[in-house]
Amino acid sequence: VTAGPLITLTTDFGEASPYVAAQKGVILSINPAARLVDLSHQIPPQDVRHAAFFLAAALPYFPPSALHVIVVDPGVGSERAILYVETAGQRLLVPDNGCWTFLKGETPPRVVRLAEPRFWRPQVSATFHGRDIFAPVAAHLSLGLNPSELGPPAAEWVRLTIPVPQAGMNSIRGEITFVDHFGNLITNIPAERLQPPDVLGVGRHTCRRRFRWVRTYADAPPGTLVALASSTGFLEVAVVQGNAARKLRATVGMPVVVGWAR
Amino acid sequence: VTAGPLITLTTDFGEASPYVAAQKGVILSINPAARLVDLSHQIPPQDVRHAAFFLAAALPYFPPSALHVIVVDPGVGSERAILYVETAGQRLLVPDNGCWTFLKGETPPRVVRLAEPRFWRPQVSATFHGRDIFAPVAAHLSLGLNPSELGPPAAEWVRLTIPVPQAGMNSIRGEITFVDHFGNLITNIPAERLQPPDVLGVGRHTCRRRFRWVRTYADAPPGTLVALASSTGFLEVAVVQGNAARKLRATVGMPVVVGWAR
């Protein structure tokens, strides 16, 4: 079996709008053999941080042959650059808003700034670069175009940072970095080597919560508030077969504290 | 690389229901090499006009080799026909409800009325022609079936119309034709050659709104009400990094007026 080149798509376009479809059409018009893989079109609108966590948790599992097209782009049409990036064994097309910078490679990334309109659609709108620039460039790359043809190397780019959790004497204070579809709260507190905490605080004034430390959800009865190691290696707060975000009215950025009795 | 034939899918089925999956299964059972491309399964239920705007904004970007299957079909099981259509360089299977008639080709469309049950599933339900007629016919077409085998040419079909905006002395009055996932309001007022207006009215009694005329969203601070040319070439009303539909309680069909001081 010879299979067409893989192009993955991640956007905040939703699916009731025609934007995802238009992007797919442009790619397939230039390279009808491209294999499109939807990663998500439900990134919350303009939420670059959400996209950054999404990509860091998803892209490392892909083969290096895939090309990832990311269009979460509040700065569309402005002076913000569009970048071709090779990092952590992955190849991406991204707006220069930092959405890719949680991917950690062992070598410095290769970054090219898109500057050659001959690989774009002839007319580029001011509000839909996904269709007019990202899609045709992705299609040309999938046909074998050398990325150095796209524009000059870039040495500067926007970086996002993850706040570092603060370790106290008998506690660690971090924050919620991602709320998933189940309402599970993923934090920035590394779970590896974490001793089972005695105290858990979440949200305003980091209220103390009754909870159980578990290995997996099914270790406690439905409805139980639990803390555990997430599948991405961070402290996670969940409600078994429930929705912790709703139960605790928790949102991204809220503080989370774990503590130990001496 | 030899790639299987492209079949795109657009429905109002949602994804929690098994209808999209059943349709995919039927196609792949007849032509296992077909390449399925999801355009949307989130067309609002039975909203033929939404589908019509969606298709007009999405299909023109596809290569002529694609076959587009559209199942937004409030008349399923009734006397309404199912049509094979070639128009504007695209090939479609559609219920005869006008959903394809905003696609504008340079030549008259070729339209065939499906009438040959030998290309359908042996038992055709009264409520799910997507599975029982559209899917098997699409699969047979993707295997090379000549469309003239499907039934007789059709000379009549349902047409949708877009209301024409009304030009006054110093104003144009149009309406909202589409609200996208971001809450941006797309109107029927062509944006090409439009002078930046001084006055913008939206909704009931077309209230005057403070707004800025911009080239793209990022030209104004978050929260600003802006008017601009949409990526499809029409006047668009948006809130920068916000949701204009929610802010203005605006829905499809509401009047929009732009005016100029003398």
Add this chain to the structure above:
Amino acid sequence: VTAGPLITLTTDFGEASPYVAAQKGVILSINPAARLVDLSHQIPPQDVRHAAFFLAAALPYFPPSALHVIVVDPGVGSERAILYVETAGQRLLVPDNGCWTFLKGETPPRVVRLAEPRFWRPQVSATFHGRDIFAPVAAHLSLGLNPSELGPPAAEWVRLTIPVPQAGMNSIRGEITFVDHFGNLITNIPAERLQPPDVLGVGRHTCRRRFRWVRTYADAPPGTLVALASSTGFLEVAVVQGNAARKLRATVGMPVVVGWAR
């Protein structure tokens, strides 16, 4: 055209979370030629019964060459088994929670219990077996791995049951088994050979409802409450171009009664 092997995906992961994407990446890293087909990622969280109805209504239409990966898995990380199943002409990877047991084959199913970690990811998390076990096993199967390599045959598994409707003198009492995206209510009352009923009761105390018996939705004006045969062969209650679940405040498990005047 030689096409890669088909792997379908059904989960309750939603699309704003990175879990679907991670699963796709793992499959494509092991078998880059696999063709991924999304069935649904909108199964309601942890709703195994919803998944079971979904699969029974969708999978029978697929060719036997497809492999179906189902991850609706409230028991993830616990002692629950993961199964490879051949039944009703389909091949599935499922958590042992009964989600596949509404598929009815003519011969007993072949069931294998996954027990060979060499086909899993080297590190298996306690909360994301979709990525760490289901995905790599699916990819290896798509490369031709003999299912008997995966583990020992299983003779026991969790079964779900559909309640049997109760027939009275002049009535049948059943219940709602599935509510679809349109708000249509699918029941467990077989529609084949059902005489058009004179009385319809739905919900609390099975209130009598004014309704019309129809062949398809378009047989009655918009807004009409109708009863009809569903596309899966059961009694269905719907509101024409409306939402019966919302109108009747109906949910899965509520009683439905149809009756006949003597």
